[in-house]
Amino acid sequence: MTDAGRALQKHGGREGSVYSYSSQKASVLNQEAQTIVNEILNNTNTKIESRVVFENKQKKLLWLKQQLLMGVL
Structure with missing residues (x-):
């Protein structure tokens, strides 16, 4: 499983999470997580800073911030 897939599994399973997944299968988690990563990176509100x-x-060395309706990611 990719790091992104594992992060989606971990955070998507929490109550109230804005992230969700359709299956526990590693290949599905990886693909859905990659889609989320791509959406964040291609969003014009995402700020990339070096830290x-x-x-x-x-x-x-990579730090991402994305402005959301609910606050900062």
Whole structure:
């Protein structure tokens, strides 16, 4: 399963989440998550900033912010 697929499974399963999925099957989760990622990246309200973030002692340099009707993602 991709990182995006796992994130969708994790966050989409929470009560009140704005994200949902149609199946627990890895291939479906991966495809639906990729669609969400593409929508975020292609949205003109998405701001991409460089920031240093450490996750499991690994450096990551991409940070996304998307203005939503309910606030900031």
